[in-house]
Amino acid sequence: MAETLTGTEAYAAEYERVGASLPGFAALRRRAMDRFRSLGFPTGREEAWRFTDTAPVAETAFRSAAGTANPNQFAALARGPLRGCQLAFVDGRFAPAFTQLPRGLEAGSLAEALRARSPLLEPRVGTLAAFEDHPFAALNTAFFQDGALVRVRKGTVLEEPVHLLFLSSFHGDPYVTHPRILVVLEEGARATVVASFLGPAGGTYLTNAVAELDLGPGAALDYVKVQRESQAAFHFESLGARQARGAALAHHSISLGARLARNDLSTVLAGEGAECSLLGLYEVSGSQMADHHTSIDHAAPEGTSRELYKGILDGRGRAVFDGRIVVRPRAQKTNAVQTNKNLLLSKEALVQTKPQLEILANDVKCRHGATIGQLDRDTLFYLRSRGIAEAEARRLLVHAFASEIVDRVRVDAVRAQIGGCLGLLAPSQP
């Protein structure tokens, strides 16, 4: 029976107990665990955690997921429109019953890759997603056992999106999973990856994920993350990407579920002429909290970055957007635009937005900005004056606000699914 964990020392004790049996990366895991112990859970005094209270995570006794969930409860969720090219996980463990992959696709469970000592892992795991300053990434790095590995070989174009489906079950005790994703696109490869995190209503669990994306020269990755965890769940993900010369990353972060969702996303434009587009949409209501910390590191010349995050806040929902763009001294001709827009639907909702530019080169075009607003009264009246009920008018305008992000999700089924979820959470009062 797994030990019940609370606080930093409890995880440390668990590590001492099971660490030796974890697959591979012994030295890395040890380093990560040491780092986690010295960082500890955030106290709120750290700049990166000022507005995000993780005490409920530190204080909850999460067990390690036992892997005993009855997968049948997911049969419906696993049979979505993307099931034809899907890698599924239940409570962090590979679920072959819900997995179907086209022949020739090099994708599979990370546990299997660890067993087989895949040469793809060693140079990447723990290097793309930094854990030195991030206790949750460190914790994942110490404990991860499974997850997804996708490799697209040089010059290969994947027509069909690869769906990584992470399902969390509903069962009695709070539990934690540490899923890990590694996507490797070799030179000139193109692919679309959809990562979905789903959990049934009421499930109390902690998803502590790490994703690492390695884009070779001229590679193009469209990566859509959809977070629809249980409203009682905690969701953390640290995503680290590295883009070689001319590589293009289009990342979409759709955050709808969880009681607390924290996303750390960082990409390094390491090669000349790389480009990234980071698009985000978060919707919170009730007492939900969504926190996005993004970092774009322009480390080479002629890089382009476009970042637009939009938030919809209702009830006592809270959100943080902290976006940092660094333009290194040699990254001349960088072109960067960063925007955060928030729509507040209630008086109690609260957003902290902090766009930051750090420019160390002199020949660059960069701008950033943030807005916080409410539904426009004149527009609401205009819609109502045409016979549209107020609630419907509000829903229309919320969708309109979100459409700038949703419409740019190129996978039809995912776009439709997001549209169907928006604005469903709570009826709004003016």
Next chain:
Amino acid sequence: MDCGLTMLEIKDLHANAGDKPVLKGFTLTVKEGEVHALMGPNGSGKSTLAHVLAGRDGFTVTRGAVRYRDKDLLAMSPEDRAREGVFLAFQYPVEIPGVGNTYFLRTALNAILKHRGQPELDAKDFLDLIKAKAKVVRIGENLLSRPVNEGFSGGEKKRNEILQMAVLEPALAILDETDSGLDIDALRTVSEGVNSMRSKDRAMVVITHYQRLLDYITPDFVHVLVDGRIARSGGKELALELERKGYAGFGGPAD
């Protein structure tokens, strides 16, 4: 004209825009099939009346009553007024990025049809309808798929208002300075659209600052609004008199 049923009855209406009294005893009766022109100088209360009738917040009725088809209009929500057949063509139509013109108008029409207990239109049937109506008001089909009024010219926005009126087929249409900012061609198109909607069951209140619009839309009655109340009523010849004398001749400020 006298045989029509009373559609709108406004009695001794006093209303504030914000804290400022604007309407000060406005009285008007409109019957089915009639077209009334309401003229007046800036600040006389024309637009306040339009907004009060449509139910916009920020305007407070302090005295008087408005009955529409034997119902208390002022007690109804804006959407219920629209569903019961009241339509306001806005002086300044708003732009709604992210909401498609066609989708918006179908949502509106279906809300009204549902209210009346009539079957709603699916996307295809509605597209056929809106395309036919767009021809009448000479709106390019490209504007139908764009977000509502976004990037439309002034004339396109006004034509879009008339398109909405044509699709929603209201019983009572209030046109708030629909002529403002239109060149002659646009004015003619908009007027033709309005004229095509005239019928014995439908009443219109055409609010305008200038006589010019009435060259194209011939009213049954003309009312001159000065300082929140009707200073004089008459037939269409009153508009011509107004053209000669200016509002100063009716107790209003020199124009």
